[in-house]
Amino acid sequence: MRALSYLAFAAGYRRISFVFLEGGQLATWHTSCVAARDAAQAAEFAQDFIDLLDPNVIVIEDIEAGTRKGSKARALIDAIRKEAEQSRAHLVAVVREKLFRTRYAEALYLVKYYPELADKIPKRGHAEREPHHMVLFEALALAHQAAQGGAMLLAAKM
Numbered sequence: 725m726r727a728l729s730y731l732a733f734a735a736g737y738r739r740i741s742f743v744f745l746e747g748g749q750l751a752t753w754h755t756s757c758v759a760a761r762d763a764a765q766a767a768e769f770a771q772d773f774i775d776l777l778d779p780n781v782i783v784i785e786d787i788e789a790g791t792r793k794g795s796k797a798r799a800l801i802d803a804i805r806k807e808a809e810q811s812r813a814h815l816v817a818v819v820r821e822k823l824f825r826t827r828y829a830e831a832l833y834l835v836k837y838y839p840e841l842a843d844k845i846p847k848r849g850h851a852e853r854e855p856h857h858m859v860l861f862e863a864l865a866l867a868h869q870a871a872q873g874g875a876m877l878l879a880a881k882m
Contacts, residue, residue, distance in 0.1 A: 731779035731813070732867035733770060735793070735800035736859035740766055743863045744777050745871055750838045752777075755860050763803035770807040782808040783870040785862075786817035816870055820862075831861040834868060 727747035734741050741755040759769030774782065784805055785791060787798050808815045824830040828845070835842045841864065844857045 728781060728871075729777070729779045730781045730783055730867045730870050731774065731777055732783035732863045732870065733801070733804045733808075734785065734859050734863035734866060735760060735766065735797045735804070736862065737794070737797065739859050740769060740800060740804075741857075741860040741863040742770075742773055743860070743867045744773075744779065745867050748871060750840050750864075753841070753860060753863070755857060760800060763799050766800040767803040767807045770804040771810075774807060774811045774813065779813050781870060782811065782813045782815050783866045784808065784815070784817050785866060786819045788817070789819045791820065818866060818869055818873075820866070821869060827858050827861065830865060831858070834861060834864050837868065838864060 729744065729746040729751075731742060731744050738760050739755055739757050740759045741753065743753040744751045754773070756769055759765050784801055785793075787793065787801050791798065793801070805815065805817070824833065831841075831845045835845060841860070844860060846857050
């Protein structure tokens with residue numbers, strides 16, 4: 725029996741990212757600006773990688789439980805959710821935990837577990853826009869949260 729695999733999607737301002745954890749290890753990741761143009765492209769992006777990676781669990785943010793995301797990001801997440809519901813993978817919508825003061829602190833914490841992404845932690849000056857790869861760390865946080873929850877989280881979401 726193969727280990728559980730988690731495919732987590734996150735949408736932010738003008739970009740979508742996913743991370744794929746397999747057996748507790750980071751297998752692959754990707755960030756796309758093209759997929760974030762509209763809901764149809766987000767759905768196609770999600771479907772392509774769901775078909776390619778064949779995960780056991782698909783993780784998204786639970787936008788029904790409340791989120792600070794804008795309407796466009798919520799529409800992108802909803803399009804991904806619809807594609808995930810069509811797949812044979814188990815869909816888990818988790819409430820995004822805010823355990824850190826900043827996203828940068830969260831990214832530093834996550835690279836302790838997934839050092840492959842250490843070079844992706846962006847440097848940001850004061851009053852600059854959010855760096856491109858922060859949505860990647862948001863997806864990683866969702867996948868990590870789901871993987872840490874394990875069977876109990878999956879059972880609770882059924």
